[in-house]
Amino acid sequence: MTTSHQDQTMMARALALAAQGRFTTTPNPNVGCVIAHGDDIVGEGFHIAPGGPHAEVHALKAAGERAVGATAYVTLEPCSHYGRTPPCCDALVAAKVTRVVCAMQDPNPKVAGRGLARLQQAGIEVVVGVMAEQAKALNPGFIKRMQTQMPYVQLKLAGSLDGRTALANGQSKWITGEPARADVQTFRAQASAILSTSATVLADNPSLNIRRSQLATEIVDHYPQSVLRQPTRVILDKHNKTSPEATVYQLEGEVIRIVDMPSSQIWPDNVHEWVMPDASLSAILHALAQHDIDKVWVEAGARLANQLLTESLVDELIVYQAPLLLGADSRPLIALDGLQRMDDAPRFHFNQVTPIGDDIRLIAMLSEHAVITQEY
Template sequence: MTDHSAHMRHALQLAMRGLGNVWPNPAVGCVLVNGGRIVGRGWTQTGGRPHAERMALYHAGAAARGAVAYVTLEPCAHHGMTPPCAAGLIEAGVSHVFSALTDPDPRVAGKGHAMLRAAGVKVDEGLCAEEARVLNRGFLKRVTQGLPLVTLKLATTLDGRIATASGESRWITGADARRAVHLMRMTHDAVMVGSGTVLADDPDLTVRDMGVMRQPVRVVVDSGLRAAPFGRLGQTARDVPVWMLHGPGVDGQDWAATGAHLIKVPLVAGHLDLRAGLAALAAQGMTRVFCEGGAGLAAALIGAGLVDELVTFTAGAVIGAEGRGAVGPMGLHALADAPRLRLVSQTAVGGDVQTVWRFD
């Protein structure tokens, strides 16, 4: 008996290869099975084209006729840079399509399934739906809420400190944890920090030693454009994109001269409106943002309810109360007002502990 779930999970594993590389498109995987044998497989390619179904059909060739397709998201039904994938599956003679999710994009939203059924292709929806929803929750959030998924990363000591009183923070966690952070950067469309982090650390924020095809956009939340444009970010802005979220009434000519992309965001109570800033990123296609601090930005995002997932790397070290806290002031006066998170996983990473929490 065919294990349909196993084939869909195979497709989901393929889809993961697109995370961070395919925005504004979703990361999709496709497996074609004929006579109990996998004859084609594919995933959305860097930049969003070709789509997963087209790649799988290309590899299958004539063996696609009569095959069963396992696709992690409803095949598209609209003409873009290429014809609809639903039409491609029909033309190739695929007999049966299992899809994990209906695509909420108004250009698709059931039209792909309807096109397949109208052509006599059998369609089953909802196979491994929850796994597919988790995989593409960034794309789904952008389409349905106009915001990207936000993952907040904190690297701390056992007592929740990110630096000594003097600001020394390299390195609290070990090499394995730092490598894990680069892997996480790689699966996001953008890496975001506040201006304080840029001023203190002059970070690079790229993915290193991973052989990536597409670097994440480097986003700086800097209402007054305090960060100097002659640091690492400004010097490399023409090679790896830098987007500056800034407030109104500031002179951005020096940053613009580096090749950075300037996005004006309104202020609320004297601070950058982070919801509006994230909405601006989503409007330009971003689905997944990886925030690496600092403490003020972390507090503001959590306080505004804009963080979807919190990932902590905890080192076996203690700094004490004079050290700098991982999260800035949030103005809470009662424990009942503290945001609550759901534990997802906890893993040893070298000598440190990685913990994943979700705000549900």
């Protein structure tokens, strides 16, 4: 594989372009493309939304005839199949580019390598693996769903310095400050789904949606209201304890209720009932992946958090820690049961520690996922 500093520079630009789709592309991956002659960029683009042109098509359109003899830098292997749009590798061949530099292969084992092979068959030089780890970091949800048929799970927690999430009487508003709560909105906006429980709905009557007024100004300015989507809200309501009047069901956007038995109540049209008697969390997450949900953002109480952690279903732990102490009789952030040995404790490694207003945001990874958290 022959690469150069120039290849790194152009791929870095393609990765930056790809990141612009992180609020809009799901269930498709974030992909960016740059068309260049040496240091001269003649066209660039990124995938914006499902059903729309892919990154390569945007870049080739911008380049026009200047694509002839150029190098295409793409953050993900160009597709080789007909879906909602024609194959991108065919578009690159037709444009007469002479070299394609690709950060990583398609993570879907059923199609991986086919697009690259088609380019090579057309006489195009192909280079794979430039800034591969950074490319993987752009699409942890898409990659995990393609390879395991499971979504990428982010568990959000908020607590005090002494690891408490609420007073003994249940009062928890507000442990963290407004900047931290606004930061949560940015993470929600990148998720395919927000997962919670009937207990949280009954206790807090949350919205579990994206509130545009709390998003960073640069996000609001860059993404019009019509483009930013609401993640699917998923409520674990095993015993049908919640009612259609709850705020989470009254807001726009798809809502999925996971229940053991059908409800006799009348629900809004956007609320879908999945009857999954005694389903495990693993089975529920698998079903969400089959529903094209890549990334699940979890906001719930200690019980669901404990279950997810105990069953090793959490990929990324995001903890907002506030500079206050709540005392030993307050409710714990996590209450894992039955640990007898240190070796049995779920172990994470810190990926990022960031001040958010007066609070701190800790991001820790359960496994060796290469995740680069975007800064805003």
